[in-house]
Amino acid sequence: VESGSSHNKNNGITIKAGAPISVGEEINISYLGLFLYADTRVRQEHLLRNKHFTCQCSRCSAGKDMAAAAPCPSCHRRHGRYLDEDVQYDDEQAVHYCMPDAKTLNTYVCDHCHESSVLPEKGDPNHPLRLLRTVSDKVLNYLQDKEHILEKVGNTGDGNTNGDNSDDMAAEWEEQLIQLSSSIAGARHWTTNIMLLLQVDRTLRNQHSAMILGGTQPDMSDVAEGIDSLERLCRFASGLSLKLHMGHMLSNVVIGVARTLVSLGDVKSQKYAAEWISKIKTDYTDHFESDGMKKVVDTLYGAWENPTSNDMTMQYDDEGVEDAQGQSNKKRMKTH
Numbered sequence: 001v002e003s004g005s006s007h008n009k010n011n012g013i014t015i016k017a018g019a020p021i022s023v024g025e026e027i028n029i030s031y032l033g034l035f036l037y038a039d040t041r042v043r044q045e046h047l048l049r050n051k052h053f054t055c056q057c058s059r060c061s062a063g064k065d066m067a068a069a070a071p072c073p074s075c076h077r078r079h080g081r082y083l084d085e086d087v088q089y090d091d092e093q094a095v096h097y098c099m100p101d102a103k104t105l106n107t108y109v110c111d112h113c114h115e116s117s118v119l120p121e122k123g124d125p126n127h128p129l130r131l132l133r134t135v136s137d138k139v140l141n142y143l144q145d146k147e148h149i150l151e152k153v154g155n156t157g158d159g160n161t162n163g164d165n166s167d168d169m170a171a172e173w174e175e176q177l178i179q180l181s182s183s184i185a186g187a188r189h190w191t192t193n194i195m196l197l198l199q200v201d202r203t204l205r206n207q208h209s210a211m212i213l214g215g216t217q218p219d220m221s222d223v224a225e226g227i228d229s230l231e232r233l234c235r236f237a238s239g240l241s242l243k244l245h246m247g248h249m250l251s252n253v254v255i256g257v258a259r260t261l262v263s264l265g266d267v268k269s270q271k272y273a274a275e276w277i278s279k280i281k282t283d284y285t286d287h288f289e290s291d292g293m294k295k296v297v298d299t300l301y302g303a304w305e306n307p308t309s310n311d312m313t314m315q316y317d318d319e320g321v322e323d324a325q326g327q328s329n330k331k332r333m334k335t336h
């Protein structure tokens with residue numbers, strides 16, 4: 001069965017495979033949402049708490065836990081609690097990572113030096129693996145309680161809610177969590193990338209609101225940071241080695257970055273937008289998105305050949321386009 005090949009012509013529910021299915025292969029369904037991209041411990045605890053079962057799929061029961069990857073404490077010594085900046089961001093792709101496997105979640109083994117580190121049950125709170133667990137729990141708690149927290153923050157006390165207040169508070173907390181995750185867990189850990197995804201999404205939405213309502217073009221440094229963040233997210237999604245196409249995680253922000261590039265108006269930027277769209281168009285968008293979104297994607301893809309598409313891409317919001325566009329506000333701030 002090819003991905004997305006199932007159709008229903010009787011106005012019923014359409015079920016599409018998120019990945020190719022081989023003959024005789026067991027068919028699974030995910031209840032995890034965004035937590036699909038978290039590490040095994042978090043996925044297992046989430047399923048046990050909310051669905052009351054222990055998952056025994058191939059990812060949960062065997063193999064390296066790629067979402068838990070963190071810089072090896074032996075290869076990359078820390079100065080205090082935090083990673084050096086070049087290790088945090090791993091721009092040169094030269095960092096050596098350690099990770100557990102699905103059966104030994106508290107033992108991390110480096111893929112380079114092969115040394116193992118065991119999470120201490122008690123003791124030094126500054127032990128690298130103890131810090132990693134603390135960061136994971138902070139991000140997990142935020143993601144689980146996000147809606148409740150923001151609703152409480154946005155309440156003005158008179159029965160009304162202040163959306164601007166809660167949105168500003170969410171942006172502030174997410175900025176703090178992404179800096180914490182990056183400085184302790186590094187560039188390949190699930191906490192860093194999920195928080196980065198939320199941040200990119202939020203910033204792109206703000207950018208597009210400014211473009212649509214005020215005609216304000218984004219700052220080029222913000223555009224560059226957004227693209228840099230998207231490249232990091234693509235590396236993370238690909239590194240998990242899931243059968244699922246990365247578009248299930250990143251399509252909204254890919255489309256958001258492409259819309260920003262097209263809005264700049266020059267052919268070079270619009271061709272670059274087409275390059276990004278090509279990463280999701282055939283294998284994800286054409287199978288899984290609505291007709292309205294497919295129209296937006298087609299327009300973005302061909303914008304460099306159509307001088308009117310700059311305006312057209314901002315006019316499809318009423319046809320089901322979810323403005324999940326946010327720029328990477330990743331501030332490379334050393335944490336002391």
